[in-house]
Amino acid sequence: MKTYKSEEEFLKDYNPNDYKRLSLTADILILSVSSSDNANYRKTDDKKMSVLLIKRDNYPFKDMWCLPGGFVGYDEELESAPKRILKQETNLDNIYLEQLYTFGGLTRDPRMRVISTSYMSLIDKNRLMEHLNENASWFDIVLYEEKDDVVTIVLDNGNETISFTIKKELREKTTDRYSFHIVKNNSIAFDHPLVILAGLERLRNKLEYTDIVFNMMPEYFTLGELQKVYEVILGKKLLDPAFRRIIKNKVVKTEKIKTGEGHRPSYMFKYKKSK
Amino acid sequence: MKTYKSEEEFLKDYNPNDYKRLSLTADILILSVSSSDNANYRKTDDKKMSVLLIKRDNYPFKDMWCLPGGFVGYDEELESAPKRILKQETNLDNIYLEQLYTFGGLTRDPRMRVISTSYMSLIDKNRLMEHLNENASWFDIVLYEEKDDVVTIVLDNGNETISFTIKKELREKTTDRYSFHIVKNNSIAFDHPLVILAGLERLRNKLEYTDIVFNMMPEYFTLGELQKVYEVILGKKLLDPAFRRIIKNKVVKTEKIKTGEGHRPSYMFKYKKSK
DNA sequence: TTTCTTATTATCATTTTGTTAATATCAAAT
DNA sequence: ATTTGATATTAACAAAATGATAATAAGAAA
Numbered sequence: 001m002k003t004y005k006s007e008e009e010f011l012k013d014y015n016p017n018d019y020k021r022l023s024l025t026a027d028i029l030i031l032s033v034s035s036s037d038n039a040n041y042r043k044t045d046d047k048k049m050s051v052l053l054i055k056r057d058n059y060p061f062k063d064m065w066c067l068p069g070g071f072v073g074y075d076e077e078l079e080s081a082p083k084r085i086l087k088q089e090t091n092l093d094n095i096y097l098e099q100l101y102t103f104g105g106l107t108r109d110p111r112m113r114v115i116s117t118s119y120m121s122l123i124d125k126n127r128l129m130e131h132l133n134e135n136a137s138w139f140d141i142v143l144y145e146e147k148d149d150v151v152t153i154v155l156d157n158g159n160e161t162i163s164f165t166i167k168k169e170l171r172e173k174t175t176d177r178y179s180f181h182i183v184k185n186n187s188i189a190f191d192h193p194l195v196i197l198a199g200l201e202r203l204r205n206k207l208e209y210t211d212i213v214f215n216m217m218p219e220y221f222t223l224g225e226l227q228k229v230y231e232v233i234l235g236k237k238l239l240d241p242a243f244r245r246i247i248k249n250k251v252v253k254t255e256k257i258k259t260g261e262g263h264r265p266s267y268m269f270k271y272k273k274s275k
Numbered sequence: 276m277k278t279y280k281s282e283e284e285f286l287k288d289y290n291p292n293d294y295k296r297l298s299l300t301a302d303i304l305i306l307s308v309s310s311s312d313n314a315n316y317r318k319t320d321d322k323k324m325s326v327l328l329i330k331r332d333n334y335p336f337k338d339m340w341c342l343p344g345g346f347v348g349y350d351e352e353l354e355s356a357p358k359r360i361l362k363q364e365t366n367l368d369n370i371y372l373e374q375l376y377t378f379g380g381l382t383r384d385p386r387m388r389v390i391s392t393s394y395m396s397l398i399d400k401n402r403l404m405e406h407l408n409e410n411a412s413w414f415d416i417v418l419y420e421e422k423d424d425v426v427t428i429v430l431d432n433g434n435e436t437i438s439f440t441i442k443k444e445l446r447e448k449t450t451d452r453y454s455f456h457i458v459k460n461n462s463i464a465f466d467h468p469l470v471i472l473a474g475l476e477r478l479r480n481k482l483e484y485t486d487i488v489f490n491m492m493p494e495y496f497t498l499g500e501l502q503k504v505y506e507v508i509l510g511k512k513l514l515d516p517a518f519r520r521i522i523k524n525k526v527v528k529t530e531k532i533k534t535g536e537g538h539r540p541s542y543m544f545k546y547k548k549s550k
Numbered sequence: 551t552t553t554c555t556t557a558t559t560a561t562c563a564t565t566t567t568g569t570t571a572a573t574a575t576c577a578a579a580t
Numbered sequence: 581a582t583t584t585g586a587t588a589t590t591a592a593c594a595a596a597a598t599g600a601t602a603a604t605a606a607g608a609a610a
Contacts, residue, residue: 004334007335007337007385014386014387019346020349021296021297021349022296022298023294023296023297024297024299059285060285060286061282072297072379074297075381075388077379077380077381078377078380104347104353104392106350111286112289113350115353115392117377117379
């Protein structure tokens, strides 16, 4: 091996193509909570988590649904890619975005070797409404069932129902506590079911120890509305007094009052950074 | 844009080199706890966290310390890379390994565009002893100080002291709650200080809600030893009764007794998976 | 006016933590 | 042999957090 006298000299001689290089994409799991107002296809008014999916109009996986995503440019900052894609799909800036996990299975893309860094983004659906890319659609999570480390998720956008099943394999020492394997998947492209599951779990965990949830809320909200969002994310009912104790230090009561709901009106609250 | 009749046809025509591709490395933060027995350079017997670093003998960053790592091969499963490197550095299989974060700053590698997926690995130092790559060295974390979102970490391997400072920038909505910036760094290559910080924070958080710590413990240990490890990771003293309540369901008492320590002997315990 | 529905809070029991202190037991020093 | 030092282990109690029920409030709709 040739020895160099300085870093400059080494770099001048370095050829990046000595190794076969690969491609990187960023995929974004955009999560929100469906408000019954928007969801004209639903009769009951229970809220659901919802996921923004895109219908692929090109190969590979033509006509299947997938997460918004795209290649990270050679000269593009890693985080710029998801921001760019988010802007393009929702026309919104300044949205909550966090890196989830990097998936790199050898066969996850039939074209070539593609590594994908996935991100999770949380938004308040009311912020967009109009501008939605035409082949984008919100899918409600109408079923999330976990039994013996097998998770089944069913999504529905009002016209179409899609579902997948993932098995969480408990591995003793190696790698993360769990590794996920897609068991059944009829219509979501790539390994995107894994991203959806990872994001939902992350959100559920972070609910307890962060203020992440307020990224999905409008500026003013009632505690009842906030509680519903908690319940939808956690998948279980919470008792009022317990819930109010949990969020007591995270919100401030305002003068605004929400009336006209057919029952006692409630004060509206705002998010308050604590500590 | 040309239209295709089938996925096969599309793939036949697809040229991966239409886009400029990039390189991916895996870097591994190997953490352990120093036992005073091994650390002959230390007089006091307080335990410290320790990190395995490698002295670079090539450009770039020649002669600086860095995390063990290497390129992910084009035909290599993403997770195989850190396992391969771990094996190579420690000669151990079946070690706890979890993905931490993917860093992709444009200038993190002077050679070319390199994305790095970082992993954290936890081991019980007693498992290796002998076989350590000759330019590898364990550094104790002799200082970890956080003040006003500025973290300073000082490492020492007995011969050499290195340090770095990182500022945690609180960003309102975009991206993760925090983004990290290296403020000062005299001798660690690449952006590896960020990996070290991310790993230490992850370990500290996961201590509470997982059994991750037992990956750093030998099969049999006293509760005093386990408590020391907790204290080192958390950076604070714990009260005995409180600690014992926390780990009560995670360990089982065995017949073994550890004597000869100059004080009351203690029972040895083993890890017990709960639930 | 009454009924329905959700909002909001009080109240109490239960469980979980925080803290101090008591007792135990071996090694080393006297 | 006895005392001293050090950590192990657990009891005991106070303080705080949580779980759960019930009481009261107030607008909308009947």
